[in-house]
Amino acid sequence: MNVTVLLFASLSDRAGLRRIELDYQPGDTVRSVCDRLMDAYPALRSFRPSLLYAVNEEYVRPGDSVPPGATLALIPPVSGG
Amino acid sequence: MNVTVLLFASLSDRAGLRRIELDYQPGDTVRSVCDRLMDAYPALRSFRPSLLYAVNEEYVRPGDSVPPGATLALIPPVSGG
Amino acid sequence: MLIRVTSEPLDTAEAVAHVASPEAGAVNVFLGVVRDNNLGRRVDHLVYEAYDAMAEKVMREIAEEARERFGLLGCAVLHRTGRLEIGETSLLIAISSGHRAESFEGGHWLVNEIKKRVPVWKKEVWEDGEEWIEGPESLGKSQATAGQAGQ
């Protein structure tokens, strides 16, 4: 199974892509998936302190688990309205 | 010269008219014009404590003067909006 | 500024278009609408009467004051008179401002002042009777608030 990671706004501009598939690893959390992602895309590291996270369209905490097949969205500070 | 008195809402319903012309008397104030009006239409007396007054479309006080030719409006508590 | 007392239906799109400005980041629109009930009583329709000329004058004064107090860019205030059915709009306010806070605060202030100061009266008509409503609804028959306007 995979984990799908979605990127938006400045993050997606920096990475040059909007959607990444990573292999799921047993016990994956938001933090562990991010660690693997940042290893593959070191340019995203500087964004990490400001990010919020959503798993399957719900805000979650960095320690929360990411189930196999889930979609993890990396959410920079929002500016809608 | 006359003084024109305008009546609205419940006041106008009670008097059965919307507009009354009274003779101007030297030194007329809102109070003196009202006194003469209430003598002619005693049914309006009970309204008096709740009224505001406007002379020529500006709110005024009961002691303010009413010049010859002026329009005095008797204004029940407003309920617009 | 667009200020109007009229027996014609009020047009939200007209008011919004009137307050458009390239500097505006926020537009707030308030509609006072005829409700089917008041103080537990079923309302059939309302009749609004205005001292037309003075009502427009006072509405203009209030709008000028709001523009200064809240730094508004555009302001439209329209009041309808005559017979109004349930769901029809009796009061229409549109304002524009740089940011959202002023648009909400300015709009709320405007409605409150209009209800206190503008010479307009509302008659409620029920199935079995009718009554002129005098004074702000929230105060029932008290004239405390209206009384301040002339003093």
Place this chain on the structure above:
Amino acid sequence: MLIRVTSEPLDTAEAVAHVASPEAGAVNVFLGVVRDNNLGRRVDHLVYEAYDAMAEKVMREIAEEARERFGLLGCAVLHRTGRLEIGETSLLIAISSGHRAESFEGGHWLVNEIKKRVPVWKKEVWEDGEEWIEGPESLGKSQATAGQAGQ
């Protein structure tokens, strides 16, 4: 409730019609509009990007919460995405309630929550460059407010 994230222009009349109710005495409409300037800089246009599915979900949660908190009768929240020119509407909120106070308070609360919690981002495009705006404008680059949403 009418909740929508769309690249099509937002229609005020549709939103107002949606919240109509015979029990409603007040309707409040808020338009977030593209300003020609921000923090002293001249803006040419904006580009809004949303995490569409989640944005609608969060907008719906916020609208439900507003309905309970303020006793709203009707609620419509629409956000536009894509390229928006000066004067175009990016956010449209319409709510109805029995009385005016809730309509102003509920509308203001809704806009504030939407700006804190809904996953939408705005890119400012100037004559000579562009930048993603991240975080509420009032706090500049700080993430204090947005940070609370996920914790």
